[in-house]
Amino acid sequence: MKKRILGLVTAPFTPMHQDGTIAIDKIPAMVDMLINNGIKGMFVCGSTGEGPSMTTSERMNVAAAFVKAAAKRITVLVHVGHNSIQESIELARHAQLIGADYISTTPPTYFKITTISTLVDCLADIAAAAPLLPLYYYNIPALTGINLDMVELLKTSKSAIPNFAGIKYTTPLLHEYQACLNFGNKEFDVLFGTDEMLLGALAVGAEGFIGSTYNFVAPVYQQIISFYKEGDMKSAQNLQLFSVEMVRVIVKHGGLRAQKAMMKLIGMDCGPVRLPQNSLKDNEYIVLENDLNNINFFKWANLIKGVQEPVHIR
Numbered sequence: 001m002k003k004r005i006l007g008l009v010t011a012p013f014t015p016m017h018q019d020g021t022i023a024i025d026k027i028p029a030m031v032d033m034l035i036n037n038g039i040k041g042m043f044v045c046g047s048t049g050e051g052p053s054m055t056t057s058e059r060m061n062v063a064a065a066f067v068k069a070a071a072k073r074i075t076v077l078v079h080v081g082h083n084s085i086q087e088s089i090e091l092a093r094h095a096q097l098i099g100a101d102y103i104s105t106t107p108p109t110y111f112k113i114t115t116i117s118t119l120v121d122c123l124a125d126i127a128a129a130a131p132l133l134p135l136y137y138y139n140i141p142a143l144t145g146i147n148l149d150m151v152e153l154l155k156t157s158k159s160a161i162p163n164f165a166g167i168k169y170t171t172p173l174l175h176e177y178q179a180c181l182n183f184g185n186k187e188f189d190v191l192f193g194t195d196e197m198l199l200g201a202l203a204v205g206a207e208g209f210i211g212s213t214y215n216f217v218a219p220v221y222q223q224i225i226s227f228y229k230e231g232d233m234k235s236a237q238n239l240q241l242f243s244v245e246m247v248r249v250i251v252k253h254g255g256l257r258a259q260k261a262m263m264k265l266i267g268m269d270c271g272p273v274r275l276p277q278n279s280l281k282d283n284e285y286i287v288l289e290n291d292l293n294n295i296n297f298f299k300w301a302n303l304i305k306g307v308q309e310p311v312h313i314r
């Protein structure tokens with residue numbers, strides 16, 4: 001089993017053309033930008049990457065492009081979750097074939113899973129399709145509607161799935177997160193996925209994080225981690241408050257659609273979102289940019305290396 005993932009992993013956006021097709025040629029520059037900014041890994045085709053809105057062959061092409069662009073400089077996790085386990089199996093096989101480092105999966109969500117044992121059956125089938133790759137369960141109840149006890153999952157997966165690595169933990173239950181981190185002999189990796197609570201997660205022992213907002217303000221979180229390690233809690237809290245305010249602006253403007261627009265505002269245009277998300281209209285961009293200005297977002301975004309000049313909409 002590979003060692004645990006440490007530091008900030010981003011969930012990159014999938015770049016798209018105005019007509020909604022995938023802009024595969026934009027991926028290498030995005031990856032270089034993330035590497036130049038100290039990002040340790042990428043979680044591709046997840047929620048932020050709009051994986052669930054893509055076809056299986058598009059997901060394979062995008063995953064392959066990220067793996068190729070990463071060229072082993074940083075870790076790549078490929079999200080393979082799908083309503084059809086068979087599609088997940090194909091995606092998992094493909095991820096192993098192209099040289100991804102890890103796979104991760106949400107459960108099927110149309111027919112709801114209500115027991116850990118059924119969840120483990122699903123994960124075991126997917127994990128077996130990529131036996132060389134450690135698998136992280138992607139726990140994101142707000143989007144999947146599946147909210148099971150994650151400590152029970154670790155207990156059951158331990159013997160049932162040889163390549164089970166841990167959990168991408170995207171729900172704000174710090175107590176359950178802490179229980180997972182400390183399960184058994186701390187034998188599973190549990191990556192924290194709620195960016196606006198990173199400091200809280202550090203306080204209970206987190207060392208690895210996957211998130212969307214590390215795409216545009218990684219330096220904020222890198223400094224939170226440094227301040228925390230130096231014991232300067234006041235400074236860490238101030239920066240975490242910035243993250244909270246930023247996420248409030250993101251949520252006000254519709255979440256993912258606003259985040260993809262923010263990539264354009266920082267000078268790394270990733271194009272529109274796909275339905276059922278819908279892209280910001282011109283006037284909505286202006287309100288978003290105003291709200292971001294009011295929280296000093298561009299002061300932080302300007303610390304990002306390797307992007308063009310921020311694009312001001314007005």
Ligand code: MN9
Pocket residue numbers: 011047048143170193194195196210211212213247
């Ligand atoms: O998985 C992301 N969650 C979603 C990670 O995309 C639903 C997070 O990084 C959030 O986008 C972030 C803002 O709420 O914490």
